[in-house]
Amino acid sequence: MVLNQNNTPLFDAVKAYRERKVIPFDVPGHKHGNGIPEFAEFVGKKVLEIDVNSMKPLDNISNPISVIKEAEELMAKAYWADHSFFIVNGTTTAVQAMIMSVCQPGDKIILPRNAHKSAINGLILSGALPVYIQPETNEELGIAMGVSVESVERAIAKNPDAKAVFIVNPTYYGAVSDIKNIVKLAHKHGMAALVDEAHGAHFRFSEELPREAMELGADMSAVSLHKTGGSLTQSSVLLLNEGLIDKNTVKTILNLTQTTSASYLLMSSLDVARKMLATKGEEVLSKILKLTREARDEINKTQGLYAFGKELIRTPGVFNFDETKLGVNVTGLGLTGFEVYDILRDEYNIQVELGDVLNILAIVSVGDTEESLKGLVNALKDISEKYRKSKTTQIKYAKIALENPEVIVSPRNAFYARKKFVKLEEAEGEISGESIMAYPPGIPIVTPGERISREMINYIKFLKSQHSMMTDSQDPYVEKVKVLGL
Numbered sequence: 001m002v003l004n005q006n007n008t009p010l011f012d013a014v015k016a017y018r019e020r021k022v023i024p025f026d027v028p029g030h031k032h033g034n035g036i037p038e039f040a041e042f043v044g045k046k047v048l049e050i051d052v053n054s055m056k057p058l059d060n061i062s063n064p065i066s067v068i069k070e071a072e073e074l075m076a077k078a079y080w081a082d083h084s085f086f087i088v089n090g091t092t093t094a095v096q097a098m099i100m101s102v103c104q105p106g107d108k109i110i111l112p113r114n115a116h117k118s119a120i121n122g123l124i125l126s127g128a129l130p131v132y133i134q135p136e137t138n139e140e141l142g143i144a145m146g147v148s149v150e151s152v153e154r155a156i157a158k159n160p161d162a163k164a165v166f167i168v169n170p171t172y173y174g175a176v177s178d179i180k181n182i183v184k185l186a187h188k189h190g191m192a193a194l195v196d197e198a199h200g201a202h203f204r205f206s207e208e209l210p211r212e213a214m215e216l217g218a219d220m221s222a223v224s225l226h227k228t229g230g231s232l233t234q235s236s237v238l239l240l241n242e243g244l245i246d247k248n249t250v251k252t253i254l255n256l257t258q259t260t261s262a263s264y265l266l267m268s269s270l271d272v273a274r275k276m277l278a279t280k281g282e283e284v285l286s287k288i289l290k291l292t293r294e295a296r297d298e299i300n301k302t303q304g305l306y307a308f309g310k311e312l313i314r315t316p317g318v319f320n321f322d323e324t325k326l327g328v329n330v331t332g333l334g335l336t337g338f339e340v341y342d343i344l345r346d347e348y349n350i351q352v353e354l355g356d357v358l359n360i361l362a363i364v365s366v367g368d369t370e371e372s373l374k375g376l377v378n379a380l381k382d383i384s385e386k387y388r389k390s391k392t393t394q395i396k397y398a399k400i401a402l403e404n405p406e407v408i409v410s411p412r413n414a415f416y417a418r419k420k421f422v423k424l425e426e427a428e429g430e431i432s433g434e435s436i437m438a439y440p441p442g443i444p445i446v447t448p449g450e451r452i453s454r455e456m457i458n459y460i461k462f463l464k465s466q467h468s469m470m471t472d473s474q475d476p477y478v479e480k481v482k483v484l485g486l
Contacts, residue, residue, distance in 0.1 A: 007074065015050070033051075078277065081221075083247050088266045091223070096125055099126050102194070115166065117472065124412050137317070141308060146167075174327065194218070202228045220239060229365075232266050281366075288366065298377045303384050304332030310323060333384060427481050431449065432447065434482040464477075
């Protein structure tokens with residue numbers, strides 16, 4: 001069968017279903033929106049008429065044999081992979097499936113400590129033991145970058161029995177590691193190369209961007225098309241190259257963790273986003289990169305702001321850089337990134353991806369326009385004039401929690417262990433029974449099984465003082481933390 005990237009087999013099937021005006025006596029219960037007229041009036045009846053359940057004409061995500069299968073084959077071809085699997089539970093499910101596909105309880109996996117919480121939760125589900133690599137850090141920006149080939153090599157030398165190497169490509173802020181040589185190194189030692197490419201869905205479709213994992217020989221990658229590729233939130237793809245990992249094993253694991261009630265809205269958006277990227281991606285991304293470069297240049301002319309970019313290449317942990325990640329260091333304003341994040345939203349009606357101690361991050365993607373980027377640039381210039389202070393933000397908090405913690409108990413054993421609450425201030429030296437993090441970016445400050453340090457406690461207190469959105473802890477206000485013990 002010849003695969004034509006202009007085709008959208010799943011989306012076409014969904015549209016054909018709607019045109020037939022089927023009378024539904026299956027789920028979902030809103031029955032083409034009739035059961036929730038207020039919502040249907042707001043979003044449009046057409047949307048709810050294609051929010052349907054699996055059936056023969058529309059295939060089934062648990063065992064695709066027709067239109068979903070063809071759409072997944074088109075996706076795999078677009079990404080130069082052997083196989084692809086549609087994901088509707090977010091890239092979290094894809095990341096966890098990667099780990100569970102290669103690791104059994106007690107197996108080691110090498111990964112950077114600045115991995116997303118989905119990777120940590122994948123350790124709990126699989127029972128794997130983490131071997132953490134210290135990511136490189138940029139002291140000026142106060143953020144973790146990628147990992148060096150040398151650090152991976154050292155970890156492999158100390159843990160030759162590890163089953164896989166797990167790499168993030170790119171990091172949240174756009175740093176790209178040397179994926180090609182890390183993959184070669186992993187394969188040389190019989191280890192699978194797994195790549196969390198949640199923020200790199202667009203890489204494959206422009207020569208001006210870093211190369212993507214499948215092209216560089218990775219065994220699996222998890223790709224968030226909803227983040228930078230244009231599909232709907234929560235839709236994602238898991239890519240597989242044949243060799244070390246069996247596709248049927250992956251399918252079985254996905255059927256263990258992914259819903260049986262897959263959203264056809266989400267899957268259809270994957271089908272259409274893939275078509276757009278495969279047929280128009282080079283043109284669209286070229287325009288986006290041009291606009292982003294212009295915006296970066298304008299921001300760097302503004303007092304107190306530094307929009308970092310490709311000049312970071314060849315600094316520690318930055319083999320390459322994704323220019324669509326528009327990170328701006330705001331220390332020259334005398335404000336924290338948290339403060340600028342709030343000002344942009346509350347005063348200028350602009351929502352950026354995140355703020356940290358020293359920076360804000362705007363993610364630029366296929367849906368951005370010249371007007372949207374001009375709006376951001378003008379707002380930042382105005383903030384520089386109205387809010388800039390004479391003092392500078394202290395960097396001390398930015399360094400905290402980037403260093404690898406002390407792992408005392410495996411994440412899985414800690415998750416299932418008996419626990420007790422202690423006050424946050426009194427938790428130093430205790431073994432954490434839960435993850436605590438700010439979201440975004442969703443990188444844990446502490447995870448189950450790690451010893452809680454005074455630095456972690458101070459960092460959590462600082463994040464709370466900045467009104468960061470704290471997640472995953474049982475106490476929503478993180479006044480108390482769960483630790484191991486009766």
